[in-house]
């Protein structure tokens with residue numbers, strides 16, 4: 001099973017692979033630039049060559065890139081909407097320049113608008129972005145917790161977005177366990193995990209599930225509050241993760257932890273916890 005963390009790119013992309021390797025990652029996630037600003041520094045060719053060499057050498061795959069946080073593909077503000085599409089394309093180009101397999105994006109939000117309006121809005125944005133830059137990397141739509149004005153908190157909504165795309169051959173999903181739990185997809189028991197697998201199967205289809213964000217949830221089931229927590233220490237708990245990690249539908253899906261990093265010990269501890277839950281046959 002491929003396991004990894006979201007790691008920092010501070011100091012360069014080649015350093016990010018080094019961080020991942022030191023944490024024992026076999027897959028990883030990064031931002032491809034400062035995630036909270038619009039400005040982009042040109043990519044450093046030497047750094048990228050090194051990045052590719054190291055991930056090859058250490059067999060770290062796949063690499064997930066997460067889009068910039070300012071991008072909102074469902075925005076009701078025309079200027080921000082346009083900018084978001086433009087910036088999404090930049091993230092997609094950088095993902096491909098890095099040789100990363102996947103670009104993970106949230107579907108966006110628009111307070112006061114209906115889900116249907118937002119589904120239209122985000123599918124148009126994705127259609128435009130893919131027209132401007134036909135993707136070579138695969139774009140992964142991430143389910144959300146359903147916080148204020150979010151879209152994509154129900155798998156049916158994610159599926160509806162996909163069904164409106166002119167070309168969905170380069171589209172998959174990244175399922176976040178914390179978001180899903182906060183949005184009402186319980187995974188605390190084997191039965192619940194079965195139900196989630198079934199739900200994914202009948203909506204987007206299991207073949208589109210290319211990655212998972214493995215996060216416990218600090219807040220209650222169905223709270224719609226997105227607060228990631230350490231594996232096993234949140235409201236999902238160890239039994240839930242054990243059921244998920246060993247489920248036939250999910251065991252071969254690469255998993256990235258986006259758990260809190262308050263101390264140096266946090267990532268190693270979460271990795272150890274996850275590994276201890278995997279039943280080896």
Ligand SMILES: [Zn+2]
Nearest residue numbers: 142176213258
């Ligand atoms: Zn996530």
Ligand SMILES: [Zn+2]
Nearest residue numbers: 178179226228
């Ligand atoms: Zn989150």
